[in-house]
Structures are given as C-alpha cells and as structure tokens.
Amino acid sequence: MNDFILTGIPRSGTTLACLLLSQLTDCVALNEPMRTAKYRTYSDALAAVPKFYAETRHSILTRGKAMARAVDGRMTDNHFSNEAGGRKKLVRKQEIDIDKTLSPNFRLGVKHNALFTILLDDLVKTYPVYALVRNPVAVLGSWNSLDLPASRGEVRAAQWLFPSLAKDLESIPDRFDRQLHILDWYFRRYLSLPSSNVIRYEDIVSSDGRALQVVNPKAATDLSDSLASRNKNKVYDSDLMKRLTEKLLDQDHACWSFYQREEIAAQV
Numbered sequence: 522m523n524d525f526i527l528t529g530i531p532r533s534g535t536t537l538a539c540l541l542l543s544q545l546t547d548c549v550a551l552n553e554p555m556r557t558a559k560y561r562t563y564s565d566a567l568a569a570v571p572k573f574y575a576e577t578r579h580s581i582l583t584r585g586k587a588m589a590r591a592v593d594g595r596m597t598d599n600h601f602s603n604e605a606g607g608r609k610k611l612v613r614k615q616e617i618d619i620d621k622t623l624s625p626n627f628r629l630g631v632k633h634n635a636l637f638t639i640l641l642d643d644l645v646k647t648y649p650v651y652a653l654v655r656n657p658v659a660v661l662g663s664w665n666s667l668d669l670p671a672s673r674g675e676v677r678a679a680q681w682l683f684p685s686l687a688k689d690l691e692s693i694p695d696r697f698d699r700q701l702h703i704l705d706w707y708f709r710r711y712l713s714l715p716s717s718n719v720i721r722y723e724d725i726v727s728s729d730g731r732a733l734q735v736v737n738p739k740a741a742t743d744l745s746d747s748l749a750s751r752n753k754n755k756v757y758d759s760d761l762m763k764r765l766t767e768k769l770l771d772q773d774h775a776c777w778s779f780y781q782r783e784e785i786a787a788q789v
Contacts, residue, residue: 523628524574525736527689528637528646529653530665530707531671534722538653540596541730541746542630543740547623549581550630554588557636561681566636567643578629581619591617628737635676638710639679639683651736652711655722657704657776658788661765662757664700671758674699697765703771708775719779752788
C-alpha cells in the first residue's frame, strides 16, 4: 500500500507540502479533500479514512479526478491571500484534474490538520503518518491575521471527536491562552511519532522542499522550487507576537521538544 497520511499544525505549511509532493512523479497529495464536518463519532471518522483512500485512488485512476481544497481547479500553496487587514480565503472544496501519468500503485497522500491529529493514535497503526510543525510564534502570528477556528481558540470537531480537548478549551476564558493550549495539544500529539516523521516548515523552506524526502525519497533530487520563509510576514501583528512570545517562554510547552527557546525569541 502506498497511501500515507499528512497532518500538522494549522498554518505550518501542510498545503505547501501537498503542492510540492504532487510535483513528484507517481505521487499525489491532496489538500483537505474529505468532508470532515459530517463525522460526529470517532469511530465513524476513523472508518471513513480507508474508504476515502480507496474511492479516491479509483477515481484518479479511472477518471483523472479527485476532491481537494483548491483555487479554480488547481492546487495551491496557501489557503489565503496576503493582504494586511483583510486576508481573503482563496480555496474551496472542488473536484480537480489529476493530469499526470500514474502507476496503479502510485503514492497517495491526504492532508487534514485537526481531523488526522485527533485520529493519530489509530492512523499510525495502518498508515505512515507525517506531521508538519512551524515556529509557534509564526503560527500564532498567522492565526491572528486570519479568521480560523484556531484563531478563535477552537479546534474543529473536537466537541464530538476529542471531547477532553473541547472541555479544556471551554475552561480557558482568554482567547490567546486557548490558542497556546491548542498549540501545545498539537505539538504534544506529535511526540508519539518517530522524530524523523515530524517535519519543520523551516527545514522545508531552507531545503527548497527537499526535507520532504522522508515522505517521498524523490523529493531529495526532484524538487527545485526556490522557497522563501513567511515566518516574518508583514501582515502579522508584531506587537501581539511579542506579547505571546513572552507568554510562551514562561510555559512548560510541548513546542520545546521541537524548537529551542532561542529560535522562538529570535522570531520577534
């Protein structure tokens, strides 16, 4: 089986990773193609994953079509525009053309952030799972430049699929404290993965995508895009990032398993 799972912290480069992996021969990586809002029990969500892979693989091989969040039928590297004060959502779930030659056993990846992180403990029993992380201060800067569940201090589907997290978040009155708790939850979940399967956004950028070779070895030789970091994006609120950095540096946070404190402090 050549199916693999891609997940990660929201705004950590998972959409970019899908685009890059889909440039490789005999590989397709789809950006949030499943309709996750319809799952109301953990068991239903988990059972839907292999069914979705099988149906999608058949659709690609027989029709050259697949579902994904995309822009005008094309894969993209970002869900949102980059204007300060009004970053518009660019993607919508739609059927896209997969117009490349593929073998019957081509590598197929599906990316979902919250859903697959919730299902992580069981997904690893069946699939290779890879998670993307990013400097937490940059993540917070991105979240607070957008209208996302995470920027509101929420995790989509947690109420039904991971109620302990939903209960924890309900007990935290401050929105920014909820954001920090969500970040800790994501990082902490990925501690169970082999360290090689947790990929830093910064390493993807600095290697021009070649850090994705842990997912697909062809990335080491076949990716040549010149990538630039968005960790210091001008649309991020620098004053807010400084305040959140101070909060973060005072916490026993799971991010310290992936980033040095000096890296966090240097972000602002």
